Amino acid sequence: MNLLTAIKRIRSWLDERLGLEDIKSFLVHKTVPRHSATLWYYFGGITLFLFVIQVLTGILLLLYYRPTVSEAYESVQFIMTRVQFGWLVRSIHSWSANLMIFTAFVHMFSVVFLRSFRRPREVVWLSGIAMLGLALGFGFSGYLLPWNTISYFATKVGTDMAASMPGIGYYVARFLRGGDDVGGATLTRFFGFHVAVLPGFMTVLLLVHLVLVQKFGISSPPKIEQKYQRRGEPIPAMKFFPNFFLRELMAWYATLGVLGSLAAIFPWELGTKADPFAPAPAGIRPEWYFLAPFYTLKLLPSHVWWGIEGELIGLAGFALLAFFWAALPFWAINRQGVERSRLVTGVGVALLAYLASFSALGYWR
Amino acid sequence: MKMLHMAGLFWVMFAPSWSATKNSCQQCHSSLGGDLATPALLFKKDIHSQHGFGCSDCHGGDPEADDPETAMSRARGFRGKIARTAVPKLCARCHSDATFMHKYAPQQRVDQYAQYQTSVHGKRIAAGDQAAATCVDCHGIHNILQVKDTLSPVHPLRLPATCAHCHADKARMAKYNIPTDQFEEYRKSVHWEALEKRGDLSAPSCASCHGNHGATPPGVNSVAAVCGTCHVLMESLYEKSPHQAAFVRMKLAGCVVCHGNHAVFQPSVKMLQGDSSVCAQCHDATSGGGIAATRMAASLNSLTAAIKVSSEILGRATRDGMEVSEPQARLQDAQELLIKARVAVHAFDLAAVQAPVNEGLKITTETYQAGLSALKERDRRRLGLGISLITIVMTIAGLWLAIRRLEKPSGTRG
Numbered sequence: 001m002n003l004l005t006a007i008k009r010i011r012s013w014l015d016e017r018l019g020l021e022d023i024k025s026f027l028v029h030k031t032v033p034r035h036s037a038t039l040w041y042y043f044g045g046i047t048l049f050l051f052v053i054q055v056l057t058g059i060l061l062l063l064y065y066r067p068t069v070s071e072a073y074e075s076v077q078f079i080m081t082r083v084q085f086g087w088l089v090r091s092i093h094s095w096s097a098n099l100m101i102f103t104a105f106v107h108m109f110s111v112v113f114l115r116s117f118r119r120p121r122e123v124v125w126l127s128g129i130a131m132l133g134l135a136l137g138f139g140f141s142g143y144l145l146p147w148n149t150i151s152y153f154a155t156k157v158g159t160d161m162a163a164s165m166p167g168i169g170y171y172v173a174r175f176l177r178g179g180d181d182v183g184g185a186t187l188t189r190f191f192g193f194h195v196a197v198l199p200g201f202m203t204v205l206l207l208v209h210l211v212l213v214q215k216f217g218i219s220s221p222p223k224i225e226q227k228y229q230r231r232g233e234p235i236p237a238m239k240f241f242p243n244f245f246l247r248e249l250m251a252w253y254a255t256l257g258v259l260g261s262l263a264a265i266f267p268w269e270l271g272t273k274a275d276p277f278a279p280a281p282a283g284i285r286p287e288w289y290f291l292a293p294f295y296t297l298k299l300l301p302s303h304v305w306w307g308i309e310g311e312l313i314g315l316a317g318f319a320l321l322a323f324f325w326a327a328l329p330f331w332a333i334n335r336q337g338v339e340r341s342r343l344v345t346g347v348g349v350a351l352l353a354y355l356a357s358f359s360a361l362g363y364w365r
Numbered sequence: 366m367k368m369l370h371m372a373g374l375f376w377v378m379f380a381p382s383w384s385a386t387k388n389s390c391q392q393c394h395s396s397l398g399g400d401l402a403t404p405a406l407l408f409k410k411d412i413h414s415q416h417g418f419g420c421s422d423c424h425g426g427d428p429e430a431d432d433p434e435t436a437m438s439r440a441r442g443f444r445g446k447i448a449r450t451a452v453p454k455l456c457a458r459c460h461s462d463a464t465f466m467h468k469y470a471p472q473q474r475v476d477q478y479a480q481y482q483t484s485v486h487g488k489r490i491a492a493g494d495q496a497a498a499t500c501v502d503c504h505g506i507h508n509i510l511q512v513k514d515t516l517s518p519v520h521p522l523r524l525p526a527t528c529a530h531c532h533a534d535k536a537r538m539a540k541y542n543i544p545t546d547q548f549e550e551y552r553k554s555v556h557w558e559a560l561e562k563r564g565d566l567s568a569p570s571c572a573s574c575h576g577n578h579g580a581t582p583p584g585v586n587s588v589a590a591v592c593g594t595c596h597v598l599m600e601s602l603y604e605k606s607p608h609q610a611a612f613v614r615m616k617l618a619g620c621v622v623c624h625g626n627h628a629v630f631q632p633s634v635k636m637l638q639g640d641s642s643v644c645a646q647c648h649d650a651t652s653g654g655g656i657a658a659t660r661m662a663a664s665l666n667s668l669t670a671a672i673k674v675s676s677e678i679l680g681r682a683t684r685d686g687m688e689v690s691e692p693q694a695r696l697q698d699a700q701e702l703l704i705k706a707r708v709a710v711h712a713f714d715l716a717a718v719q720a721p722v723n724e725g726l727k728i729t730t731e732t733y734q735a736g737l738s739a740l741k742e743r744d745r746r747r748l749g750l751g752i753s754l755i756t757i758v759m760t761i762a763g764l765w766l767a768i769r770r771l772e773k774p775s776g777t778r779g
Contacts (some may be wrong), residue, residue: 080688087688088746243771250764257757264750267686 031237032244033220040110041218043103045248046255051101057093057347058195067191069184072147073273080270093264097139099259101289104132112348116219122217122329127209129326134202139287141194152274154286164311183276187201285362292355293318295362388428389436390420397630407507423447423455453481453497455563480579496537503527521566525551528571550627569595589619602711637662642740657715664722668703671729672696685743692735699728
């Protein structure tokens with residue numbers, strides 16, 4: 001029996017049990033629309049690529065990280081100074097987390113402006129929004145883990161905000177902190193959320209998201225659909241494999257280049273170890289993706305109408321905004337089934353302008 | 366019946382306050398205007414007034430009486446204006462009574478009068494000198510505030526100016542034949558800088574060295590003990606040094622010989638060598654003492670320079686994103702050894718200075734090496750990044766060519 005015959009027999013054995021031919025046939029027949037907005041399709045893949053990097057570097061960090069108040073900072077310091085390429089792994093983990101949230105936002109807004117959330121893709125949109133929420137949760141929980149001054153006080157501010165919610169605030173804050181204040185119990189809890197709870201939910205949602213994208217295919221913007229409908233032609237497309245896949249691979253390599261450059265030129269800082277008895281440092285602010293709500297809450301007066309706290313009004317406003325944004329596919333179409341195109345574009349542009357301007361103001365002021 | 370209850374309640378609520386606030390001295394003097402009204406107006410904020418004391422507690426008389434003749438009659442114990450020489454004894458009636466003072470200020474000392482009697486001020490007053498300071502000259506007369514009150518003239522931040530009020534007055538001090546530049550000199554000192562600029566209330570001012578109630582200039586032989594109250598290590602080294610016996614012999618006032626008294630400047634290596642060297646006041650540069658001073662300065666300078674070089678290289682590494690917090694913490698140890706070496710100068714023994722300096726130099730060698738390694742590591746990272754980026758760009762270019770080849774119309778493919 002020569003080598004070729006052996007490979008054929010192994011392949012046949014696997015095909016019978018895993019249905020490899022079906023997967024191959026699916027990949028060969030799967031296509032991706034090819035038009036002026038195709039560029040935006042790559043951002044979903046880039047976000048997925050960065051998530052995979054997060055998982056891999058996170059596993060490597062787990063080999064050395066110790067989630068206790070007395071050891072957390074020192075273990076990260078050990079990773080940064082003593083472990084071979086530890087600095088690179090930690091910097092890539094931190095930078096890719098930030099880039100992932102950025103590309104997830106780009107992906108979300110491209111979905112809005114290309115109208116990819118339309119029927120029957122509502123669940124794809126909802127799973128995407130839920131994953132963005134989880135990504136922010138990853139950011140918030142991971143930020144505390146090095147147990148440095150900035151992360152400690154940012155977590156204090158963040159959990160204080162949760163505590164100001166009426167009725168349930170006290171219980172939510174207590175659940176997050178594992179006590180009355182940010183301490184050892186909070187660190188253990190956040191570590192648990194970061195490496196077990198959130199990844200579990202993320203895996204399920206990611207599978208749902210990817211399966212549904214395969215099931216419904218990639219959507220084209222209505223204007224392009226109408227343009228080709230008028231011509232009586234199908235929308236041009238390219239094969240997913242290898243044409244689109246190779247292009248996506250190029251995007252991944254470019255992302256890797258950016259990530260490596262950021263990690264090597266601007267290694268992620270460790271700062272000083274958190275001291276719960278020290279006063280909060282001046283100018284404390286959260287990560288950039290929380291800056292817009294943070295700055296908005298700062299602008300609100302301490303008390304507004306009838307003595308209600310401004311922070312409370314702000315939090316209620318953000319909750320409402322998140323709810324309406326998640327429900328976008330349901331209010332984007334009127335009762336007659338016609339799309340409220342101007343409204344969707346207007347809301348999308350307004351939200352984008354708000355996030356960009358308030359994040360900038362929060363950073364520089 | 367109900368009316369009777371109401372009247373009773375009214376009496377219980379207001380009657381005691383009527384009797385407690387009855388003070389005909391204040392009532393009359395407030396309405397007199399001018400100098401006669403000032404004490405009555407000032408006294409409202411006085412600490413004694415706030416504790417429930419009245420004018421009669423010092424001046425005697427009967428504050429219950431509305432008729433001025435009766436209220437200020439000798440029969441009712443009226444003393445009138447207190448003579449300056451009588452002031453200390455009058456204050457001491459309460460302030461020297463531990464049982465009495467315990468009710469108002471349990472932690473306050475009660476030996477002020479005893480101390481005052483030992484002071485130059487107290488002795489002069491006892492000798493009948495009306496111009497010597499008494500309690501009221503420092504604490505105020507009718508507007509006495511607690512020492513911790515920042516408006517009090519004896520609050521640490523205001524005390525030097527209070528002393529200077531008399532001691533910088535040339536006319537007033539002329540008959541005592543003592544200098545009047547102490548405050549001016551003190552305002553050039555590190556002690557004033559700590560007190561005034563940094564707001565350090567524990568920084569020494571006049572009373573810290575001279576005493577407060579027992580204010581006396583420290584004697585020549587006790588200067589080191591006075592400075593040693595705060596500068597403990599320096600004093601203990603000086604006491605064992607050859608200078609101690611020599612200064613006693615020469616009737617020189619210890620620390621003051623090198624550091625001055627009121628104008629105590631920031632000490633530096635320049636005190637050991639160069640034009641402004643204090644050692645050169647007594648030691649010739651070629652003498653054993655002069656050579657030792659020059660060597661001590663060189664030793665301190667070498668560690669200062671080594672710390673600076675290490676700090677710069679570690680700073681550069683930090684700015685380039687390298688994690689060097691451990692060597693930076695280690696450099697702090699070298700900084701502490703430099704302080705230790707500066708303190709050791711007071712032993713006036715070269716070996717005592719060189720021991721911490723050598724230890725510090727060992728640390729700075731380590732930290733400098735750590736800084737160099739960090740910069741080398743930075744360069745390695747950048748080289749690695751360059752190679753990786755070239756590989757990535759080449760891979761992207763290869764992929765692009767593969768895609769173009771793949772998408773070329775089948776007839777044009779080579």
